[in-house]
Amino acid sequence: MVVVPQSLRIASDLVSAKVKLDDQQPADLQDGQFTSDAISWGNQTIEITSAGVKTVVVFEAAAGRAPVLSEPPTAKEAKAVVVTSFGNQARIQATYSPVKVTVDNQDLGEIGPNGLDVPSLSVANHDVVLTEGKDRHTMSLTVGAAPILQVQIYSDRNVGSLLIQTGEDGVRVEIDGKAQKKMSKGGQVRITNLPVxxxxxxxxxxxxxxxxxxxxxxxxxxxAKLQFALHPVPTVGALALHGAATGLQVLLDQKPVGTVGADGSFSFSNIPPGNHTIELTEGRRHKQIAHVFKAGETAQFGPPDVQLQAAKSAVKISVSPANAVVTYRGPDNKVHEVRGPSLELEEGQYVFSASAPGHTDASQTVTVAAGKPLNIAMNLTANKAGGPAKIVGPAKMEEWAAASGWKPESDWFVHRGGGLVLYPAIPSAGTIVFTARRDAGTFGKGRIQWVAGCVDSKSDYVLFGIDKKSFHRQEMAGGKKVKDSEKAEPLKGAAVKELQFSIKIDISVDSVVTSIQQGSDWAVVDKWPASGLNPTNGKFGFYLPGTDELYISNFSFTPAR
Structure with a gap:
């Protein structure tokens, strides 16, 4: 068994005093205090003197038990309280009476001639209140593994003391802006003789x-007592994730540091300050997050930062004829136009479709797998002889559809993309009537669009358009917009909820007049006077940029007589 030396602790409100232990040389109280952790065993006498004040304590010290007072303590021109303790037991004795005692707010009675036992104390500091009539004194009682003799002296000065608990040694104290000489030891420091x-x-x-x-x-x-909680200056950072998929592996700078829990959260600490890369993965898919960590910072990330990137694969497409329009429909169930010979797609199932004038449409269903390139070949078959006959005279809608890729759908004909889809009749002088509807699109800006006077090179024409609120017109020459020819005119009448109109277009040598049906009447919305372009020498047609879809019905062309 390790024998712990006895401790002697003296606290007072004296300005200065001497402490003498047996025949040893007297020592000075420092700031009213004296502490020794190496008191020898046996019978000993302590004298504390200051001017007319004198306190004497005679005791016997032995290993493995609390010090025992050989006789009652005495005090002249002062009051003294002596506490002996060891383990969880303590005894309080005083030089004055009657004295009522409470420990940690529990009333323990009065100190008798032989003192007062205080049993079953935890190893810690305890608050003691000593009451004599109207006079009240407080002190701290400390118990622990070492035998302790604690002496508290009150000389009736108008001062008090302060016990500061910090939990750390070597803590400096400043009171009212003035630095104190004493620093904490054993996680605490006592400052005496403080003004009231x-x-x-x-x-x-x-x-x-x-x-x-x-x-x-x-x-x-x-x-009095104060407690401070001291925390070391942080030297590392931490990471906290939330909203991530359960079971994802987390790597820091390519080193595994754990997995995401069932609640979608993950935390990791002790990250040195600086640039680091966090990676989330489930094997095939990955997500990386670069972050500059700072000491004391907890970097927090949630959706969308912790959502894995979809794995993509390269898809190459070859199509014949070259002017075929290729689209695809993916897991989002939306139609997308293919622009160029290749693209990158997320894994999943896709349906590719291709169409071209004079050819039979084709489609393919393919599965895109992560990390596996895919080649798609779409060779459209030209319509056989005996297919759609050469159009002679004004074309019926069915003839135009067969030649230009219009597809019947219920009472409508629908065409997706293709740019300029031209009606075959030249000259185009006469009256064209149709009903058209469509959904808003990216390239067409939510308009029904058509052209008049389009030459074979498709460089010169007049572009017309109508949306829910306005009518639009733009002249084109040499493939470019003619300066100051753009027009946008609000439609008259009640606003429409759907982009659907019945339209009549009268084309003559000197003008193009556009009317829309309102009830049983036709209302003129635009009259373009021909200037430098004879609209009857070119073709009429619809303009379908990108993947815009247009539905038409009741189409007719009546040539001028």
């Missing part, structure tokens, strides 16, 4: 974060 008034206390220690100052009220003959 409010004070402000601060504590400091290198390598620890600054803590806020605390106020304290010092009362005569009492010991």
């Amino acid at each position: 008034k409010p004070h402000t206390v601060r504590v400091f220690k290198d390598g620890f974060q600054e803590v806020a100052a605390l106020p304290v009220e010092i009362k005569k003959g009492e010991e």
